[in-house]
Amino acid sequence: MSLPVYARYRAAFAGAIAEALGMPASDVEPQVKPAEPAHGDLSFATFALAKAQKKAPPAIAAALAQQVKVPGLEVKAVGPYLNARFTLLPFTAETIDTVRTEGLSFGGGDEGRGKTVVIDYSSPNIAKPIAFHHIRSTVIGHCIANLYRALGWRVEGINYLGDWGKQFGLVAVGFHEYGDPARKDDMAHLVEVYVKANARAEQEPEFDARAREFFRSMEAGDVAALELWKQFRETSLRNFERVYARLGIHFEHIEGESFYQGRMEPVVEEVGQRVGVKESQGALIVDLPYAENEPPILLKKADGSTLYVTRDLAAAVDRHERFQFEKSLYVVATDQALHFKQFFRVLNALGWPFASKLTHVNFGRVHGMSTRKGTLVLLDDALDQARELALEKVRQNIQEGRIQTRDAEALAEQIGLGAIIFGDLKHNRTSDYTFDWEEALSFEGHTGPYLQYAHARTCSVLQKSGGAPKAYDASLLTLPEEQALLRELVRLPMAVRDAAEQYEPSLVARLLLDVAAAFSRYFTAGNQDRDKRVLVEDEALRAARLVLTDATRITLAAGLTLLGIPTPESM
Missing domain, CATH: 1.10.730.10 (Isoleucyl-tRNA Synthetase; Domain 1)
Structure with a gap:
């Protein structure tokens, strides 16, 4: 696919300027900017040339105007700027014909051909509904996936569910206390249970300890615990899929933190061998220098259970092995900036060559969403x-x-x-x-x-x-x-x-x-x-x-x- 019309004219204009100046086109093109509409379509400022040429910028622009000739562009000097305007023809026909020929593919290209980008986005927690604040990760991630597909990249979109951790323990022990067994498939009921359990855990340390113990039993492979987890996970997925279908969103992969259960110990061992680990109050942390008041990077809690960063390390290795990505993007709120900073820091310390290909695509918060009753909405x-x-x-x-x-x-x-x-x-x-x-x-x-x-x-x-x-x-x-x-x-x-x-x-x-x-x-x-x-x-x-x-x-x-x-x- 050829260069887009605008890019082609911009490149031709920059190339002609570069030839006139005896410079590489790659040095000139970044300096070609959109012009003020009254003066043209493209503009090149000559201020940076004044010292080397020992001339005033307007004089340099005037001299360039005599030398730079590009078919389809009217070139003239306006003060210190060399401006170019698209001529009526062939610009008008080229633009319209390109749009109509490419149709809904207009705007895209093939420069990403042969490259893969992994995009981790949306990623709600199971046993909870998708709240309105998930809109940001969901639609930003979906749009970025569409942009890369349009440019010819192979996109591996991953909905990385929060389906592992103590929060599931809260749902499980909460269901034992407050749940109706006949409503295991009712997402609204699971939400009611979680809200009650979470409130109780904040007030009763013993109840919170029960939730932690349930999660430990899951990590230990307890059959009954995993069966309950599976049922609640499937209930959540059915609810999620209905919302995604409504939004017109499809993921190449729906996975979760549970996907890496049993795969984290090798990662922990490698961190220990190549970076170093140590115990701190019974927990296992990465042995790195930390800034003042910076929390340490925990690989395991004192009870032996794993954390987000442990699972993210295992996921990063797995995704690179599976997809051989050129880019791996995490569309996650700015609130998690420290987590990703530390996660990437460990990857770099391990010396893994793909570490530089990971990016935290952060985003701000949305405020003011409420129903007519004034409450936060799903x-x-x-x-x-x-x-x-x-x-x-x-x-x-x-x-x-x-x-x-x-x-x-x-x-x-x-x-x-x-x-x-x-x-x-x-x-x-x-x-x-x-x-x-x-x-x-x-x-x-x-x-x-x-x-x-x-x-x-x-x-x-x-x-x-x-x-x-x-x-x-x-x-x-x-x-x-x-x-x-x-x-x-x-x-x-x-x-x-x-x-x-x-x-x-x-x-x-x-x-x-x-x-x-x-x-x-x-x-x-x-x-x-x-x-x-x-x-x-x-x-x-x-x-x-x-x-x-x-x-x-x-x-x-x-x-x-x-x-x-x-x-x-x-x-």
Whole structure:
């Protein structure tokens, strides 16, 4: 697959500058940036050259403007900057033809071919439901997986369940005290039991000790304990799978910490031999220098039970053996930064060559999510509420003639999902954000429903006209609004690559907002000037504008699909 249109022009511009300066193109290309729209599309600042050339930056830019010639670019100096603007042709035709040829694959590529990325995301605990705060790891991880797939990588997505540890002991002994044997398959009942058991353990050390003892019996291979664990695990998985199906998320692997039961002792022994271990208050810790007040890295508790880091070490070794990954990503909250810092530190101390390929993709917290009753909600409940609120808006818009749909409830589900998912992904990954129902479900502003409406609007225009023709005259798309829209469409492939490299879905989310806003300006320009309407009487002009509308539809659909957001065709 060839370079994306924008990247190709950028590389050609950088190459011509490099040739004129006698420099490697690889040194120049990082310095080519997007220009201010009033001055062009690409820009190269000459400040860094002033000292070596002993000239003022504007003089250097003026001299370069005489030397740099690139087909398809108008090059000129603007003060200390060398700017380039895409010419109407072939840029217009290249952009539209690329979008329409690639379809929903637009934005992707094949540069990841032959490489594997392992992505550990979502990862809820069994015997607990998926709470709304799991939305971050789930949708960020899913989007990153989509981005890498789009770029040709083999993606091994792992839902690494918290299905081992003392918390399961709490559920087990709690079920003995409070559970109904007839409701072992009832997730809601397991949650009730866990809440009661956890509260009691905080008040009664003896009850907490019973939970720990139950977990020790699991690690020792007690048949009855493991059978109960298996039943509760399967109940949780059935509940999880229903939520994931609703979100349109599929994992290549659903595993858990239990997967490494029996595989941790060799890792502990290797740490002891190659790094060193020592006892501290009966626990086994990694013998490394620690910063002041830094907690030690525990491999085993005093009672001999294992911990997260022990299991993560075993998992890292296993995943590298199974997948031979180029990257291994852990999409986990910033709250766990110390855990991953210490985990990676042990891997590096062991000298394992793949240690440098692991990355903690951290994210901030979400605040403000509550039901109408003001209580913290589960993810499934939040999706239900989003659908209900969206349905109110859909029905109101149907009555007012602003929305047309044959299935209001199905559309409400799509809008609700778009509101929740985009409400998360539009924010910088590492930032906290506050969820607001009214904002998330608005059809205006920086929201999922706004983007879905923009996509539906393009579909509506095409449906009314009978679709976009194959043949068109790109030279007719001369309006400033048309050229501005094209300059947003052409950016999707670069946004996808930047988002994958930085593990930052918000880069794609923001680009889609720019595309939708540019299309809205273009489409509504026809309200003030009939000659700017898409469906004009001139057949050739109408055909060109329908093709541009189709390219916009494809770009929005491709981007929304990468984000994991449904793309309704009418609303």
